[in-house]
Amino acid sequence: CNHFFELFSHPAAFFLAAQRHTHKYQMAHHHGGCCGHSHGHGHGHGHSHGDEEMDHDPVADMEDDDDDVPMPSSQECKVGEEVDLSGDGKLKKKLLVEGTGYTHPEKGAEVTVHYTGTLQDGSVFDSSRERGDPFVFKIGEGQVIKGWDKGVMSMKKGERAILKCAPEYAYGESGSPPKIPPNATLDFDVELISWTEWKDVSKDHTGSILKKVLKEGEGWEKPDFDAVVKISYKVTLADAPEKVLEAKENLSVTVGSEEVVPGLETALESMKKGEQALFQVAAKVAYGTLPFTALGVPEDTRLEYTVTMHELEPAPKSWKLKGGEKLEAALKKKDEGSELFRQGKLERAIKKYKAALDFASSDYELTEEQKAQLKPCKAAIELNLAACDIKKSNWTGVLEHANKALEFSAGNTKALLRRGKAYNELDRWSEAKQDLQQVIDTPGSAEIADAKKELSKLQKKMKEKDAKEKKLFCGLFDKMREMKPDIVEKIEEPVPEKPKEEDAKAPEPMDQDPKPSDASPSP
Numbered sequence: 001c002n003h004f005f006e007l008f009s010h011p012a013a014f015f016l017a018a019q020r021h022t023h024k025y026q027m028a029h030h031h032g033g034c035c036g037h038s039h040g041h042g043h044g045h046g047h048s049h050g051d052e053e054m055d056h057d058p059v060a061d062m063e064d065d066d067d068d069v070p071m072p073s074s075q076e077c078k079v080g081e082e083v084d085l086s087g088d089g090k091l092k093k094k095l096l097v098e099g100t101g102y103t104h105p106e107k108g109a110e111v112t113v114h115y116t117g118t119l120q121d122g123s124v125f126d127s128s129r130e131r132g133d134p135f136v137f138k139i140g141e142g143q144v145i146k147g148w149d150k151g152v153m154s155m156k157k158g159e160r161a162i163l164k165c166a167p168e169y170a171y172g173e174s175g176s177p178p179k180i181p182p183n184a185t186l187d188f189d190v191e192l193i194s195w196t197e198w199k200d201v202s203k204d205h206t207g208s209i210l211k212k213v214l215k216e217g218e219g220w221e222k223p224d225f226d227a228v229v230k231i232s233y234k235v236t237l238a239d240a241p242e243k244v245l246e247a248k249e250n251l252s253v254t255v256g257s258e259e260v261v262p263g264l265e266t267a268l269e270s271m272k273k274g275e276q277a278l279f280q281v282a283a284k285v286a287y288g289t290l291p292f293t294a295l296g297v298p299e300d301t302r303l304e305y306t307v308t309m310h311e312l313e314p315a316p317k318s319w320k321l322k323g324g325e326k327l328e329a330a331l332k333k334k335d336e337g338s339e340l341f342r343q344g345k346l347e348r349a350i351k352k353y354k355a356a357l358d359f360a361s362s363d364y365e366l367t368e369e370q371k372a373q374l375k376p377c378k379a380a381i382e383l384n385l386a387a388c389d390i391k392k393s394n395w396t397g398v399l400e401h402a403n404k405a406l407e408f409s410a411g412n413t414k415a416l417l418r419r420g421k422a423y424n425e426l427d428r429w430s431e432a433k434q435d436l437q438q439v440i441d442t443p444g445s446a447e448i449a450d451a452k453k454e455l456s457k458l459q460k461k462m463k464e465k466d467a468k469e470k471k472l473f474c475g476l477f478d479k480m481r482e483m484k485p486d487i488v489e490k491i492e493e494p495v496p497e498k499p500k501e502e503d504a505k506a507p508e509p510m511d512q513d514p515k516p517s518d519a520s521p522s523p
Contacts, residue, residue: 082164085154090166091147099156099192107140108213111152111195118187125179134193145170152192160191198280201270208285209266217272217309225256225351226315229268231307238280238302245295245303250310256348262288264305273312279305318358323365327374330359334381346388353385379408379415386418398422411438413445420451424458432458 077083082094105111112134116127128135137143139153147165155161167173167183175182202209223229234247253259255268263286267279280302283292293299318326337352360378363371382405389397402419405412420435436458439451 085150086169091150091169092164093151093154094162094164095159096162096189097158097160097191099159101157104156105139105153105192105195106197107153109139109195109197110136110199111139112136112193113152114191114193116189118189119180120185120187139195147186148188148190151188152190155190155192157192157194160189163188163190201267201279202285203266208282209263210280211267211270212278213275214278214306215274215276215308217275219272221312221314222272223255223269223309223312224315226355227255228313229253229255229271229309230311231268231309233264233305233307236304236306237297238304241304245297255315256351258345258348261286261290263303264307267305267307268309271307271309273309276306276308279307281305315355318361321359324367324370326359326362327366327370327377330356330377330381332356333359334377334384337381337384341384341388346391350385350388353381353388356381375408379405379412382408383412383414383418386415390418390421393425395422395425399426411442413439413442413447413451417447417451417454421454424454424461427461429458429462 077093077095079095079098082092085091085093113136114128114134116124116129118124124130137148140149142149145165147163147169150169151161151163151165165186165188167175167185170184170186171180173183175184180186198210198212200207200209201211230250230252232249232251235245237243237245251260253265253268255265258265260268263281264279266285267277267281271277281304283297283299283301283303286292286303287297297303316329318329321329333352333356337349337356340346340349340352357378360374360381363374366374382401386398386401386405389395389401398418399422402415402422405415406419409415416435416439420432420439423429423432423435433455436451436455439445439447440455442448445451
């Protein structure tokens with residue numbers, strides 16, 4: 001998901017990736033058409049047709065028959081000169097501006113470039129410069145066409161060059177209609193702005209924990225919460241690597257148990273079995289709330305950890321357990337979470353409770369007796385999560401977990417109390433009053449006293465709101481009296497009382513003649 005988000009958020013990345021996917025689709029048809037299977041959208045998740053692998057990208061991932069051919073760098077040519085990077089004339093580089101330094105980006109480095117792509121007639125089909133938005137990609141990992149991977153890897157920081165890519169190093173015999181015709185040779189005016197081999201693995205993506213892989217690990221699995229790893233590490237000051245602060249060999253660590261400092265624990269979560277990596281960690285992040293300055297570590301410095309992960313034992317997974325084992329694991333995690341809650345370690349407690357819910361998610365292969373225990377167990381876990389959210393003042397979270405607890409345990413007064421408190425904090429007073437009153441009306445409930453206290457708080461808030469609104473209305477009325485006294489006087493004039501019904505004189509019927517009066521003249 002993150003990969004596709006990055007593609008859609010950057011037009012150049014999406015454009016280049018889209019061309020490769022279009023070409024793959026066309027090549028699949030060329031090799032026998034669509035067979036009805038879904039195509040993978042990530043590396044290593046291809047589409048097979050019988051025993052034949054069909055997710056081969058002849059453009060971005062074509063075989064490197066010329067990998068042994070040395071790639072000349074800008075050091076070997078002068079401005080205006082052209083060199084053959086591929087050895088067969090199909091990928092050439094013409095130097096426009098010399099770069100600085102002596103290093104080149106290596107495979108896996110994240111590079112930032114500006115580019116303009118043109119056809120041989122000079123027409124532009126894509127340009128990051130026109131958008132004013134540099135293009136960022138990982139080099140050597142098939143994220144761009146082959147000519148870019150090999151060409152940019154030959155450049156230095158600040159260098160600008162024309163990469164002339166034959167079809168084999170661009171979009172192949174199919175091209176990328178409508179902008180790029182079949183068998184097109186393309187020119188890319190590329191400027192290598194910068195690159196970094198350090199990856200930000202901090203939780204808040206602030207660059208406080210940077211990682212550089214020294215040796216690739218195996219597989220895909222990384223340690224999650226409650227995983228057990230065996231590591232060796234050495235800690236130095238980043239600007240004084242000769243000063244070793246700490247070194248450990250073959251140390252067993254349970255992730256999330258706070259057996260190592262917070263920064264190192266976060267770093268471990270990014271590693272794989274057999275991997276060796278270098279981490280630069282801001283001291284404040286490395287030690288968290290621990291008084292690290294007492295150890296002789298300056299407050300504004302960075303630490304450098306060299307870490308090797310020898311072994312990785314993943315946390316138990318619910319799908320690997322059967323029947324009663326799941327219930328036992330759920331109860332164990334719940335109890336561990338409750339102990340952490342009592343210690344005030346809310347984040348770890350929440351992780352334990354969520355792991356407990358995962359184990360309790362299914363009653364498959366449970367006996368009737370075990371099923372009867374499952375609902376109260378789920379209700380208790382949800383109530384504990386609600387308690388954690390109360391501590392964090394996350395009132396929508398409290399509502400969510402209290403509602404779930406009531407699904408498993410209807411009328412649970414503890415759930416009603418916590419939901420009533422959340423409603424009160426969210427100013428949903430009628431709902432709060434209803435929940436709290438239900439608790440108070442439940443004979444023998446241990447939560448009655450707390451419910452009365454919360455209800456009193458609610459009533460006080462309602463009175464304060466009424467008084468505030470009354471004061472506001474009176475203030476507006478007084479202001480109106482100052483501005484429009486004549487209108488206010490009319491509003492304040494007493495309405496004349498209507499005569500009582502018996503005193504009111506009924507009108508005479510219109511269809512009758514008036515009665516003769518004594519004052520009328522005689523005929």
